[in-house]
Amino acid sequence: MARKVYLKPPQPARTMLWAQIIIGALFLPFGVVLLSTAEGEARPFAMIFLVIWVVACIAIMVNAAKWLGLVKKGSIEVGEIADIDGEAAGGFAVKLRDLEALKKDGLITEGEYQRKRAEIIQEKW
Structure with a gap:
């Protein structure tokens, strides 16, 4: 908040x-x-x-x-x-959308995407 x-x-x-x-x-x-x-x-x-x-x-x-x-x-x-950890901006959902956009643009590989996605999901939210 x-x-x-x-x-x-x-x-x-x-x-x-x-x-x-x-x-x-x-x-x-x-x-x-x-x-x-x-x-x-x-x-x-x-x-x-x-x-x-x-x-x-x-x-x-x-x-x-x-x-x-x-x-x-x-x-x-x-x-x-706003809170520093990103909760004010939508939290992990926004991070996942941003990560998905990076993958679609070809800026990260499938392996990097899966690894980072797992990190984001494991974060406390």
């Missing part, structure tokens, strides 16, 4: 996530007020940019909140380590 690998995030990561949430919350109303006061020919472009601004601020805050929730759990799963 594969072991799971966990990573404990450093303290600066938590600080940066909180900074993203706070700065996003401050920049959101600032951008809305500033861009909604545009007049004349700039108004249509300001409204397009306002939509982009609001979506970006909200995305930054939501992403930071999501990661902050993961960080508060204490550790984040980053991967798995």
